[in-house]
Amino acid sequence: MFTGIHDDVRPQLETLRIDKDRPLVITDADEVLFNFMVGLEEFLGTRELYFDWSSFALTGNIRRITSREPIEQQEVGGLLMDFFDQRCADLPAVDGAAEGLASLSGHAQIVVLSNVPPKYAEKRRAGLLSGGMDFPLIANIGSKGEVVRFLTDGLEAPAFFIDDIPHNHSSVNKHAAHVQRLHYIADARLSKLLGPAEHSHTRLHSWPEISDHIIRHITTGGF
Ligand SMILES: [Mg+2]
Known part of the structure; x- marks a missing residue:
């Protein structure tokens, strides 16, 4: 059980x-x-990243401002950890x-x-x-x-x-x-x-x- x-x-x-x-x-x-998304968008901006709002998912939608390329799934995990660490108390x-x-x-x-x-x-x-x-x-x-x-x-x-x-x-x-x-x-x-x-x-x-x-x-x- x-x-x-x-x-x-x-x-x-x-x-x-x-x-x-x-x-x-x-x-x-x-x-x-x-x-969460309001806080995440703001956080992404500090990392030269943005969310492109094309689907209900983080992976694939977090892109680099410079190249417009999405970051890898592995990088999304680390980024989220940093996000929770730095922003979770203040969302x-x-x-x-x-x-x-x-x-x-x-x-x-x-x-x-x-x-x-x-x-x-x-x-x-x-x-x-x-x-x-x-x-x-x-x-x-x-x-x-x-x-x-x-x-x-x-x-x-x-x-x-x-x-x-x-x-x-x-x-x-x-x-x-x-x-x-x-x-x-x-x-x-x-x-x-x-x-x-x-x-x-x-x-x-x-x-x-x-x-x-x-x-x-x-x-x-x-x-
Ligand atoms: Mg939820």
Whole structure:
């Protein structure tokens, strides 16, 4: 059971206390709570790079200003590590995210499930705190489905999952199909590049929409 959960993630999960009788909202951070692309574009500029907005992917879309050639996948990995190290604590919060989570916290418990590299988890925590989003953080590695199954194991109330990346919805659908999956991409430019995730229940376009949707489902008791 739960063999897909990374060894560095399990201890984080075991320190969380989930109330089995209270609804649970599991939210991603980048492009859901934080304007990742706004921060990344600015960071790329400092490295003589730019994002060309041709698809919903980092690899292939990060190009050199001088040659217009995309950088290699291997270089993207290192660049992202530097980005998280230098910018993660200061990324701007998405409009309405803090207010949305605050109103949800009157109805549900909230966990932030982010694939920020665990060594930068404290910086992400700092960003959450300064953005007015003081909720528990899991710095995940890899697929999210089994982690969501772990978090919702034995839960006797509705659970919701919010993420921008389609394969995360597919993973949650595979391992925790009972969780209602909400697809949201904060950046309007990025959102235009992608339709609703195949394995999400619905695509939503703002934090007021997300919090209204979840609260409506919790208070009417239906899916
Ligand atoms: Mg994300």
